Amino acid sequence: MEKWADNKAWLLVLPVFVVVAFSAIIPLMTVVNYSLQDIFGPGNAVFVGTEWFKEMLTDKRLHDALGRQFIFSGLVLLIEIPLGILIALAMPKKGWSASASLVTLAIPLLIPWNVIGTIWIIFTRPDIGLFGVGINSLDLLDIPFDHTARPAYAWVTLMAMEVWHWTPLVALLCYAGLRAIPEAYYQAAKIDGASSWAVFCYIQLPKMRGVLTIAVLLRWMDSFLIYAEPFALTGGGPGNSTTFLSIYLVKLATGQFDLGPAAAFSLIYFLIVLLFCFIFYQVLLNVGKGEKIS
């Protein structure tokens, strides 16, 4: 092929550059811009330096939302990852039942977020919902189940929604990881007389390291950014009990129109997500290497 003498090839990169500029760089810079100014109206803004950052970092409501967010995302990982692994281990390995369970597992992943919210709201409603009516008829709870009645009820509903929606993703990833292990590994373990627990610890888990890293990162980011489910369920209530970071952020930005603080907030938010992704990645990359058989 003939080589071009000039740098015309840069023109070919231009479309991508324009798309990325408009989809990522310019919006991000706008947010940075907002975070440094107090905006009173169109064309009426005052530069305030890092004031919004200081304000946000000492904001009690943000701290509370952040705390809730950590608990929520932590619970999500603690439930979804082990559950996903268990499901993957229990799934049939071949034949029609394998295909059937894969398809069944994938169904929740295909449903849009707000539809999930609606499904679960109806399912848990105390007057017509199957779950709501069912649990209340058992008469076990001191206050009848109603996700607007008690923070714990709202949390249980949210958790159920999240776990139902996203555990299949973890399970599918783990399943793919498990299927990639050659049969000879299991034979070798059998010859060594390894127990099935040892097979899990020394073959399956290490071999799933890659997919588990992806699963943890995806679920962490996604659950940390959760918005649609609590918004659809109670709009952040009852009280502020399900006001997670993004719910609070949207209230701040579009409810109160505090664009400056909201911009500062979202940058901090972004950095937190990034920091934790980095930490998880590093930990998962190195955990359990060179361990000893006990």
Add this chain to the structure above:
Amino acid sequence: MSLALRNVDKIVGGETHLKGIDLEFETGSRNVFLGRTLAGKTSLLRIMAGLDRPSRGKVLMDGVDVTGVSVRKRGIAMVYQQFINYPSLTVYNNIASPLRRSGLKKRDIDRRVRETAEILHLEELLDRLPAELSGGQQQRTAIARALVKDAKLLLLDEPLVNLDYKLREELRVELQDIFRKRSAIVVYTTTEPSEALMLGGKVVVLDEGRVLQTGATAAVYQRPETLRAAEVFSDPPINALDSTVTDGRAAMGDNIPIPLTGHLAGLADGAYRFAFRSNHLWLSSQGEGDVAISGKVELAEINGSETFVYVHHGKSAFVVQQEGVHPFAMGAPISVFLNPKHLFVYDTAGRLVAAPPAAGVAEQQ
């Protein structure tokens, strides 16, 4: 210890993987299963290991039926084609893993791990993880895992296939030495005749789930009882041309007269298949008594310092293996020389009628 297979069949989903296998192995013996892909080598190993149950027949250890006994209780070790090690354990712990359940003292385990590591030149790598090793080192670790527990039955399923040429040669030489010092029954599967010859011991030639021939490796190479066994035990596969003997005169292929002397003397009249290995063909006459076979070059394949020339002769074809690089144009006429003292004679059903005297073959090897 002795291990015996009695009339073993293995049928999976209506497909016969093994049929009527009768074999015996003695302690300290080195055995090579030679056969092409899908010949049933791995199926047979798995049954010997106890990983699979035969569909019919018995596996006897020291005369005791162990057909249904779990692999855990058999005291065997196996090395696979893939490099199988525990991914999260260091080389040291990988080698130690088969000993963990043995109830040995820590000090004894340590000693044995280090001894085994030394045999396989892994001393410097004991703290590494398998993923940090080269393919050859990974397979050395896997072999060390198999050797460390002094199993009575050591099975190796094409252990060198996934290694590059250099490493393969190196490990092959070392393995011979390691096997010689073992008192176990060693069974090694391969698709390569040269590997089987190198390992020596006894060979079991397998094809389509059946045993074609057993015996001392060199002896089987020198006298393959069937044309099929000769094909499996030659690389490239042995060449065979339709031939006839009428009134004491032999004609091979396209009417090439073959003098019936030496081991060919006294062949009865009839139709035969005359077979010859590719390395017994020459591109120039090597001396008196050589027979010329003419044909057309179909393809000349240069492989390392050797050339494989595929030649069309009448309705049949054969391959010449020649040292050195010899380029040929496609379709070029060619004359190939063969000394009839290297001819194998098979009847039309593929049974051996006459083989070259052993010394002649040994000299070529």
